[in-house]
Amino acid sequence: MKDSIKIRVKDLTLIFGKRKKEALRLLTKGVSKTEILKKTGCTIGVDRATFDIKDGEVFVVMGLSGSGKSTLLRCLNRLIEPTAGEVFVNDDNITKKNNKELLEIRRSGMSMVFQNFGLFPHRTILSNIGFGLEIKGVDKKERLIKAQEAIETVGLQGFGEQYPNQLSGGMQQRVGLARALANNPEVLLMDEAFSALDPLIRSDMQDELLDLQKKLQKTIVFITHDLDEAIKMGDRIAIMKDGKIEQIGTAEEIITNPQSEYVEAFVEKVDRKTIITAETLMFKKYVTCLYAKDGPKGVLRKMREASVEVLPVIDENHKFKGFIWLNDVLSTQEEGKTSIMDTVKEEVPKVFPDCTVEEMMPLTTATKSPIAVIHPETGRLLGIISQVSIMIEATRFDKKEIIDLKKQSKEQ
Ligand SMILES: Nc1ncnc2c1ncn2[C@@H]1O[C@H](COP(=O)(O)OP(=O)(O)O)[C@@H](O)[C@H]1O
Ligand SMILES: [Mg+2]
Numbered sequence: 001m002k003d004s005i006k007i008r009v010k011d012l013t014l015i016f017g018k019r020k021k022e023a024l025r026l027l028t029k030g031v032s033k034t035e036i037l038k039k040t041g042c043t044i045g046v047d048r049a050t051f052d053i054k055d056g057e058v059f060v061v062m063g064l065s066g067s068g069k070s071t072l073l074r075c076l077n078r079l080i081e082p083t084a085g086e087v088f089v090n091d092d093n094i095t096k097k098n099n100k101e102l103l104e105i106r107r108s109g110m111s112m113v114f115q116n117f118g119l120f121p122h123r124t125i126l127s128n129i130g131f132g133l134e135i136k137g138v139d140k141k142e143r144l145i146k147a148q149e150a151i152e153t154v155g156l157q158g159f160g161e162q163y164p165n166q167l168s169g170g171m172q173q174r175v176g177l178a179r180a181l182a183n184n185p186e187v188l189l190m191d192e193a194f195s196a197l198d199p200l201i202r203s204d205m206q207d208e209l210l211d212l213q214k215k216l217q218k219t220i221v222f223i224t225h226d227l228d229e230a231i232k233m234g235d236r237i238a239i240m241k242d243g244k245i246e247q248i249g250t251a252e253e254i255i256t257n258p259q260s261e262y263v264e265a266f267v268e269k270v271d272r273k274t275i276i277t278a279e280t281l282m283f284k285k286y287v288t289c290l291y292a293k294d295g296p297k298g299v300l301r302k303m304r305e306a307s308v309e310v311l312p313v314i315d316e317n318h319k320f321k322g323f324i325w326l327n328d329v330l331s332t333q334e335e336g337k338t339s340i341m342d343t344v345k346e347e348v349p350k351v352f353p354d355c356t357v358e359e360m361m362p363l364t365t366a367t368k369s370p371i372a373v374i375h376p377e378t379g380r381l382l383g384i385i386s387q388v389s390i391m392i393e394a395t396r397f398d399k400k401e402i403i404d405l406k407k408q409s410k411e412q
Helices: 020-028 033-040 069-076 099-109 125-129 131-135 140-153 169-182 199-216 227-233 251-256 261-267 296-306 326-334 357-366 387-395 399-411
Strands: 005-016 043-054 058-062 084-089 110-113 187-191 219-224 236-241 244-249 310-314 320-325 371-374 381-385
Touching (some): 005 020, 020 033, 043 084, 043 244, 099 110, 110 169, 125 131, 140 169, 169 199, 236 251, 236 261, 244 261, 251 261, 296 310, 320 371, 357 387
Parallel strands (some): 058 219, 058 236
Antiparallel strands (some): 005 084, 371 381
């Protein structure tokens, strides 16, 4: 994913019904969706959505049925005309385009993948895939080459001459995906594309799309009503309710910091330990580090200042060396040694920032040591995680309960 912004949506609003102006006026006054429907007969499809999507990002829009996901998506390429607000793609104002320009954008810039596949039953797979190119006026030879490429991209080589009904649901959806990819669009709009598939096939398709995305680096707007799918697919997730975007963030951000009761209820059942990572859990600001060159006196002083009995040791490049324990420093001092290096425990648990709580759980039973979070390439110390914080996260007990449990197990 790049840092540049691909799609910028500003105050996008879509109202269904005849008295749009009146409904829009009420909406901006803060009147509810239900109330507006009663008063004007208009349905609020999308309510002042504002967000940016980054280049190469998988941006998931998630919400219950009727929350406005499909409407929002269709406003992006103006399959539905927005009532108010603006959509920019590459800083180009889509809302200001004429019909001809719009057609071009839909054909080349943004391709759509639908839930019901939308394949033509009487056309072969290859011809279905080439359809978008055909209406663009691409000649037959080039069409075939591009369609053949796309068929290989989705792993359906050998099926080109078959017809849609000869293929399973999962394969048909791959054809849908290949058709969208054949146009080589910058943006893929996927509306519940996997929702009709059996769970196992669905999971395979998710994996395949993620794999493909690593190579293709498209900007994907992916719609789903399924939270697990949202978490798996999304670089970021936007949660919609009643046409409004309630919250946008990474799965981890949303789960650790839900900004409304609605979102909190939505994410309550998520298995947090598979999502929360070392990066979120680690202390970094308050970590006192020792340098390998420090002597026992300096170490004791730093431990006293930080009121801890264990500290991380780093070298001059901030590369993590290990942990050092108070008791060991005291013995070193008694023995009259001036270097702490022999005393540093190097065989300690180390993880990378993206390691999940679930993956760290086995480390908590093996040792009492804190866990060092290190940079995957440089080995620099990024932060440390106490065993207690992993146990709290894994069990969702509160801190006091854990400390009591620990005491009990010590006493036994
Ligand atoms: N063509 C339409 N005419 C009137 N209301 C519509 C139309 N399409 C959708 N709606 C309403 O707009 C809201 C959002 O619908 P939709 O975008 O289809 O939600 P989702 O895709 O999240 O299930 C719902 O209240 C729905 O009933
Ligand atoms: Mg929908």
